[in-house]
Amino acid sequence: MAESQVREFRLPDLGEGLTEAEMVTWAVQVGDHVELNQTIAEVETAKALVELPSPYVGEVVELLVAPGATVPVGAPIIRIAQQEGAGDEHPDRQPVLVGYGPGEPPPSRRRRPAMRPETPHQTDGHTPVHGVRRRTAEAMSTSWREIPHVTEFVTIDATATVELVDHLRATPAFANVKLTPLAVVAKAVVLALAAHPLLNSRWTEQEIVARDHVNLGIAVAAPRGLLVPTVKNAHTMTLHQLCAEIGQMVERARGGHASPADMSGGTFTITNVGVFGIDSGTPIINPGEAGILCLGAIAQRPWVVDGQLAVRWVTTLGVSFDHRMIDGAEGSAFLADIAAMVHDPATMLARS
Known part of the structure; x- marks a missing residue:
């Protein structure tokens, strides 16, 4: 033997x-x-x-x-x-x-959350905090404790963006991607970061590091918790490329296929609470970044156009920024810049 x-x-x-x-x-x-x-x-x-x-x-x-x-x-x-x-x-x-994602392995291989001993009259459930959820909690606690947040909002008429998305969806060039207003907002963010580079910077206590690239994080609600995959070098991409990459990154993150490299290196983040029907929020900045944009629901609402009441597609944008290196004027100008492009996306052609 x-x-x-x-x-x-x-x-x-x-x-x-x-x-x-x-x-x-x-x-x-x-x-x-x-x-x-x-x-x-x-x-x-x-x-x-x-x-x-x-x-x-x-x-x-x-x-x-x-x-x-x-x-x-x-x-x-x-x-x-x-x-x-x-x-x-x-x-x-x-x-x-x-x-890979939690839905793919055989059910028998998944560990169920352990339940602590309870008295007969207690019904509380106890779920261990581990992995992504624990790391997210640590990162958010660190950010809230160390970064002085300022959050501002602006409500805009986004009808032109909605119409642009509808038009492009019907064209052959966008037949193979899922175009949404998020991609247009992402393009506006990338262009605004070029004009307001402090929002794409990093605080190190000794100095402010200005980055020469944009790795755009997209917050994703996944079964394992909050994930933020990053679109690398988003500043080099066309709208079509940005749309395709966002779609692929979100799909990988939700399916559990995102690699550690996919989840690293972000320089600015967008969170889209509008998919939940929420108008806006006060997002917490990811550690190592200077700001985060919140996109609210885009819905039809009454709006005054040329002195007349009309039904328009309206949304609210919110931005949180690090007040250690970004003052109110710079943060406001950044948000107003994005809002102007979402209101009139044709203006992005002059800046691409």
Whole structure:
């Protein structure tokens, strides 16, 4: 009978500067036989849910980490016994990490939130806070504590933007993308950031760092919590390209396919509460950014046009900015600039 050698598999480097992950669930148990690249566990980082494939062929000897535990990169998580002489194992193989959504793995592999012991008369539910939700809570708490927020609002007639979207949707050029007013607002934001670069800057206590690129974050309500995938180099994109990229990033985030790189590097963020029928909000700035724009619902309302009452498509834009480096005049001018372009999107042609 061939001798076996026990190998430890350590949590690999997950990229993007991530130093730890939370063990979500094991897909194997002690005594199970595993094949090369078979998924053995799911871990959740601040950026994504990730499958861990086995780099070995053999039998599971010990699971070293319990579900719910936080594991630093490089820490051993499982021991697998290999039979010496087995031809399939690759001890030096680097595992390929795959991010995916909570709806895709078999239901039996998903860990249900643990319930604490309760007295017979209590009905409170207890859901552990971990992964993305915990990281989001930490980031928002840090932002609110350290950044002096100022939020301003403007309500505008966005009829021309709605009509532009309807017109472009009917053209062959936009037949393969889902064009929405969000893409037009995003284009206006990118152009306004070029004219107001402080809103695309970063505060470091010693200096204000002016960025030479726009990585536009789009807040997404996903099953795992709030995610903000970023459209890299949005300042170089046409409206069509921006629309296509936003659609792809949002789809990946909602489906759980966004990689850590997709979720990193944002310089300014847009949150669209209008999809929930909400008029506006006071968004919290993401740490490392100078501002965030809130797009409210676009709805038909009475509006005065040339002294006459008319029914128009109306929306409210809100912007929160970091008052340490942006004063009221600059923040107001930025918001007014975006509002003017959404009111009359044809003016963007002169600035593209």
